[in-house]
Amino acid sequence: ALDALSQEDDWTGLSEEPVQHQDHTDAAGINCGGRGGHWEAGQTTIKKQQQRRRKKAIVTSVETDDDGNEGEDDDGMDIVNGSGSGMERQREHPFIVTEPGEVARGKKNGLDYLFHLYEQCREFLLQVQTIAKDRGEKCPTKVTNQVFRYAKKSGANYINKPKMRHYVHCYALHCLDEEASNALRRTFKERGENVGSWRQACYKPLVDIACRHGWDIDAVFNAHPRLSIWYVPTKLRQLCHLERNNAVAAAAALVGGISCEGSSASGRFGV
Amino acid sequence: ALDALSQEDDWTGLSEEPVQHQDHTDAAGINCGGRGGHWEAGQTTIKKQQQRRRKKAIVTSVETDDDGNEGEDDDGMDIVNGSGSGMERQREHPFIVTEPGEVARGKKNGLDYLFHLYEQCREFLLQVQTIAKDRGEKCPTKVTNQVFRYAKKSGANYINKPKMRHYVHCYALHCLDEEASNALRRTFKERGENVGSWRQACYKPLVDIACRHGWDIDAVFNAHPRLSIWYVPTKLRQLCHLERNNAVAAAAALVGGISCEGSSASGRFGV
DNA sequence: AGAAGGACCAGTGGTCCGTA
DNA sequence: AGAAGGACCAGTGGTCCGTA
Numbered sequence: 001a002l003d004a005l006s007q008e009d010d011w012t013g014l015s016e017e018p019v020q021h022q023d024h025t026d027a028a029g030i031n032c033g034g035r036g037g038h039w040e041a042g043q044t045t046i047k048k049q050q051q052r053r054r055k056k057a058i059v060t061s062v063e064t065d066d067d068g069n070e071g072e073d074d075d076g077m078d079i080v081n082g083s084g085s086g087m088e089r090q091r092e093h094p095f096i097v098t099e100p101g102e103v104a105r106g107k108k109n110g111l112d113y114l115f116h117l118y119e120q121c122r123e124f125l126l127q128v129q130t131i132a133k134d135r136g137e138k139c140p141t142k143v144t145n146q147v148f149r150y151a152k153k154s155g156a157n158y159i160n161k162p163k164m165r166h167y168v169h170c171y172a173l174h175c176l177d178e179e180a181s182n183a184l185r186r187t188f189k190e191r192g193e194n195v196g197s198w199r200q201a202c203y204k205p206l207v208d209i210a211c212r213h214g215w216d217i218d219a220v221f222n223a224h225p226r227l228s229i230w231y232v233p234t235k236l237r238q239l240c241h242l243e244r245n246n247a248v249a250a251a252a253a254l255v256g257g258i259s260c261e262g263s264s265a266s267g268r269f270g271v
Numbered sequence: 272a273l274d275a276l277s278q279e280d281d282w283t284g285l286s287e288e289p290v291q292h293q294d295h296t297d298a299a300g301i302n303c304g305g306r307g308g309h310w311e312a313g314q315t316t317i318k319k320q321q322q323r324r325r326k327k328a329i330v331t332s333v334e335t336d337d338d339g340n341e342g343e344d345d346d347g348m349d350i351v352n353g354s355g356s357g358m359e360r361q362r363e364h365p366f367i368v369t370e371p372g373e374v375a376r377g378k379k380n381g382l383d384y385l386f387h388l389y390e391q392c393r394e395f396l397l398q399v400q401t402i403a404k405d406r407g408e409k410c411p412t413k414v415t416n417q418v419f420r421y422a423k424k425s426g427a428n429y430i431n432k433p434k435m436r437h438y439v440h441c442y443a444l445h446c447l448d449e450e451a452s453n454a455l456r457r458t459f460k461e462r463g464e465n466v467g468s469w470r471q472a473c474y475k476p477l478v479d480i481a482c483r484h485g486w487d488i489d490a491v492f493n494a495h496p497r498l499s500i501w502y503v504p505t506k507l508r509q510l511c512h513l514e515r516n517n518a519v520a521a522a523a524a525l526v527g528g529i530s531c532e533g534s535s536a537s538g539r540f541g542v
Numbered sequence: 543a544g545a546a547g548g549a550c551c552a553g554t555g556g557t558c559c560g561t562a
Numbered sequence: 563a564g565a566a567g568g569a570c571c572a573g574t575g576g577t578c579c580g581t582a
Contacts, residue, residue: 091582094545136512138503139489145574162547162577194544218410232409234576241407362562365565416554433557433567465564505556 092158097189097198100182111170111185111198117159118171118230124151124159125229142229169236170202175227176220180205206236207243215244363429368460368469371453382441382456382469388430389442389501395422395430396500413500440507441473446498447491451476477507478514486515 098110125140125147132139140146143164151159174181184205188198210217217240222228369381396411396418403410411417414435422430445452455476459469481488488511493499 091546136508136515138508160547161575162549165576166546196544231575237407237409244407362566431567432555436556437566467564502555 092163095195097185097193097195099186099189102189114167115171115174117164118168119226120156121147121151121159121164122226122229124154124156142231165231165233167199168230168233169206170199171230172221172227172236173202173206175224176209177205203236203239207239210240211243211247215240215247363434366466368456368464368466370457370460385438386442386445388435389439390497391427392418392422392430392435393497393500395425395427413502436502436504438470439501439504440477441470442501443492443498443507444473444477446495447480448476474507474510478510481511482514482518486511486518 093104093107093109095111095114096104096108098104098112100112102110102112104110104113121143125143128147128150129139145161148159148161148164170181173184181202184201185198188201193201206217210220213220217232217237220227221230221232364375364378364380366382366385367375367379369375369383371383373381373383375381375384392414396414399418399421400410416432419430419432419435441452444455452473455469455472459472464472477488481491484491488503488508491498492501492503
């Protein structure tokens, strides 16, 4: 009965409501898909050089049970999800790149399961919203700390903030262009790439989508009912900004040359 | 040149853009204006019994100037808004209830000035938004701490968060029903009421407006372009919730009597 | 090595209460 | 007394880095 909540439980077979897919057929695509400048270099450029002095983590919750034992080094534990005291829940199995519909084998979780977690968070948010409205309290529109707390309280210990935030943009691609998302998964599975590589690769198609929508990644997220409840990840926002600047610079170069002549693009066009 | 920023500067004469007034002609008014149960009692009922252990404030900024003086008890100071060191800015003059268009006399500020501060905050927000969009950073939709910080940095020292939050609902009434707001001001001025009483009196008409919009005070705020940038005050939200419950209870009593017969209103109507 | 997530931190929303 | 606002506090968004 280990891992009943994740890969061994055949949840993918459940009759989940299909993900609504919005058709973004926007005609005003400018400079999308070409160049792609810093898709390798940009990653390190963006990285904040934020040096933190981090204290050694202190063990705070060593609650002694009735017998006075302190929950000794119990390596061969066989009950994992039990609610008994002193039982730490095991970590979730790591994700691997799977094709759509494919169930991960061994101690792994697949990407359909990953995306399923986002749907679960949405349901928890809807419940939190219902409760808040009923009580006349302010009502969250996004998946906030409060929602993660509610999910944990509801028994969904496998949901946590760092994980969900980490893969938000992957889920975004799945929502916004399921075909492209599926194709990317198949490609990266075929190549034997790890999850980190696949995750990195999800950025580019999203930036292209943002490009087709005037570089407004917030508007792209907000226009999609299942995506609008997620905060736009900082890195995705930064990549969109960098690419927009790139595009603007390229357009300026086309018009006025790269030399500094004191004439802007709008000046050349008499605007 | 004292108080150039507030009442002595005849800013009300400036060509401010007129406040856009939305016409909320909603037909579905149910039980608005009647009863009004806890308009006295409710104020104390709501009050959180939040006992805080508050430490004695410690003086932290006693910066000694070049002469080594510690800024002694300088009662007869004549430069107030000067940017010189050791000069603390004087508090703003207190508000008094004024009629629309009336300029406060003496060391007082009028209510047109109060509402003007809200317009100024909106302009600061618009500037913060422009900067954020340009930098590709996340863009605030409300008047946040960041906006207050920006206002202060821009020299608007007379704007601060506690003050603006304190009178938000008064500004809300001014936005949503300027006629009613003006009438209330005239009445309270005539009666010689102080600002606190006027402020309290602003709640009821707002709750009535919320009633006419299905008790959704958030929707009421969000529907108005100048009001949507302000957080709904906690107390106003609570009052709306209480009145809604009141209205529901009254409706149930009309249908099923107050006795507990195990039949709901919807049951009686065969829904 | 690649990855999951506890726990930290800077800055937020909210408003109390020492101050004038 | 009535009122303005510095400064505090609980809980947030964000993600690092000790852990497995």
